[in-house]
Amino acid sequence: MCGIIGVVGKNPVNQLLYDGLLVLQHRGQDAAGIATCDGNTFYMHKNNGLVQDVFQTRHMRSLLGNAGIAHVRYPTAGSSSAAEAQPFYVNSPFGIVLGHNGNLTNSAQLKQEMFRQDLRHINTSSDSEVLLNVLAHEIEHSAHNAVLNADMVFEAVAGVHKRVRGAYAVVAMVANFGLLAFRDPNGIRPLVIGKNESEQGVEYIVASESVALDVLGFKLIRDVEPGEAIFIDMDGNFSSRQCAEAPKLNPCIFEYVYLARPDSVIDHVSVYQTRLHMGESLAEKIKREWKDLHIDVVIPIPDTSRPSALQLANALNLTYREGFIKNRYIGRTFIMPGQALRKKSVRQKLNPIGMEFKGKNILLVDDSIVRGTTSQQIVQMARDAGANKVFFASAAPPVRFPNVYGIDMPSRHELLATNRTDEEICAEIGADALIYQDLQALVEGVKLSNPHIQAFDCSCFDGKYVTGDIDEAYLSSIETVRSDGSAQKRPPNSITQLDLNLVASREEEAAAA
Numbered sequence: 001m002c003g004i005i006g007v008v009g010k011n012p013v014n015q016l017l018y019d020g021l022l023v024l025q026h027r028g029q030d031a032a033g034i035a036t037c038d039g040n041t042f043y044m045h046k047n048n049g050l051v052q053d054v055f056q057t058r059h060m061r062s063l064l065g066n067a068g069i070a071h072v073r074y075p076t077a078g079s080s081s082a083a084e085a086q087p088f089y090v091n092s093p094f095g096i097v098l099g100h101n102g103n104l105t106n107s108a109q110l111k112q113e114m115f116r117q118d119l120r121h122i123n124t125s126s127d128s129e130v131l132l133n134v135l136a137h138e139i140e141h142s143a144h145n146a147v148l149n150a151d152m153v154f155e156a157v158a159g160v161h162k163r164v165r166g167a168y169a170v171v172a173m174v175a176n177f178g179l180l181a182f183r184d185p186n187g188i189r190p191l192v193i194g195k196n197e198s199e200q201g202v203e204y205i206v207a208s209e210s211v212a213l214d215v216l217g218f219k220l221i222r223d224v225e226p227g228e229a230i231f232i233d234m235d236g237n238f239s240s241r242q243c244a245e246a247p248k249l250n251p252c253i254f255e256y257v258y259l260a261r262p263d264s265v266i267d268h269v270s271v272y273q274t275r276l277h278m279g280e281s282l283a284e285k286i287k288r289e290w291k292d293l294h295i296d297v298v299i300p301i302p303d304t305s306r307p308s309a310l311q312l313a314n315a316l317n318l319t320y321r322e323g324f325i326k327n328r329y330i331g332r333t334f335i336m337p338g339q340a341l342r343k344k345s346v347r348q349k350l351n352p353i354g355m356e357f358k359g360k361n362i363l364l365v366d367d368s369i370v371r372g373t374t375s376q377q378i379v380q381m382a383r384d385a386g387a388n389k390v391f392f393a394s395a396a397p398p399v400r401f402p403n404v405y406g407i408d409m410p411s412r413h414e415l416l417a418t419n420r421t422d423e424e425i426c427a428e429i430g431a432d433a434l435i436y437q438d439l440q441a442l443v444e445g446v447k448l449s450n451p452h453i454q455a456f457d458c459s460c461f462d463g464k465y466v467t468g469d470i471d472e473a474y475l476s477s478i479e480t481v482r483s484d485g486s487a488q489k490r491p492p493n494s495i496t497q498l499d500l501n502l503v504a505s506r507e508e509e510a511a512a513a
């Protein structure tokens, strides 16, 4: 779940892209990058780190042009090398840069095909570099006599859909030609289109979440449909086409549970409202199943669980209190790399207020329990703060299966709920009682806002993979490659890896001169 943005504006877009990345920072904290296009030249800077750390004034000044794309990364494939920060660039055909949110499930096979059949070199272990090269190959194939038009670009995206499997929401820019954006045929990852009627003409934006549009002053037009591609040329002319043969909306339900910001609207569903629904349905279950438990106070685990916890408390007519104070300078712990860092960060991030716990029966509410890193420590903190009983409620069902579509939870043995009963999980986190949302209630809660969504990708809860290509062999292979501590997750020796970081290398040359 990276964050992506693409803009075709009427004025320089460097600051706009930077500001947009700040708003999407919750989707990726490992690396950030911006590529702009001025005439026939791309300018790019990307590196590991948070947006504010990656871009200094000198980089911003170098990012020229009225169009560009940007990315914040949370790796789900390859390593954490700075060379795998996005956007990626390929010089042929025409010059293309690309940013990707999602995860390809056939990238190993595609990488081989690229080399053997299409004679293309992929320099990193990133699936997004593979995706860029498939797109480049398809554009090369559909362009005639070195002339490109929107129809040819759409034909190329149709070719991409035929070859690529998995989840992909994409922004790409063809040098001096325009901005391309598309969503996989299942629409697993979100992507929205917005516009701004400026005095100089209409400006278009595409972004992972509508919150980026709100903050940048753009109006939400609509979501990119599953399988659809949209193209905006450098003059701001907009066109779109359905490029998939059998598109069907299967959005990732975990976007609503945890990934997206609550102030975003994805596929006509307010994330905030679904989190309120999650609290309501969980309260119903508590009424049914915990008749004998006495709860004094409901306490959320900041940040994401707040709306659900608040609504749960309202529905049960219980007091809602902020018992944990969150250090505002520490990011999201679940998307941090490595268990040691995640574990340490929970304690640094959250601190209890003793008076809210002392002698009380506490109901802690979190949006989800994934590895159990947060819940284990939080329950202990509540006990240390003097709680009498500590009950725990998860607004999502147990996470028992790996995610292969852009959330880095690839190995079953890292997931607390895999092969454990609710009682065993309760014992693991040290709570006095534990309750989970039912999957059906979660799905129905999201559908309340948009009954037209017939199905969701719920794979991390039910093990059903909407792309139909996931088998035990695949799951075992990603478990080996992507488990915590796997050598392949670590960045390779940067001296041996080519880093095509355009602006950075220029800057470094200038500094060295």
Ligand SMILES: O=P(O)(O)OC[C@H]1O[C@H](OP(=O)(O)OP(=O)(O)O)[C@H](O)[C@@H]1O
Pocket: 258, 301, 302, 303, 304, 305, 331, 332, 333, 334, 335, 366, 367, 368, 369, 370, 371, 372, 373, 374, 375
């Ligand atoms: O069981 P775990 O592996 O700990 O994962 C689940 C926890 O991680 C997330 O919090 P995070 O700190 O990432 O972000 P938040 O501040 O948005 O809640 C999520 O909200 C849960 O609290």
Ligand SMILES: NC(=O)CC[C@H](N)C(=O)O
Pocket: 001, 002, 003, 073, 074, 075, 076, 077, 078, 084, 100, 101, 102, 103, 104, 126, 127, 128, 406, 407
């Ligand atoms: N979280 C994502 O969307 C990841 C994008 C891509 N698979 C990467 O690892 O860089």
Ligand SMILES: [Mg+2]
Pocket: 301, 302, 303, 304, 305, 366, 367, 374
């Ligand atoms: Mg949390």
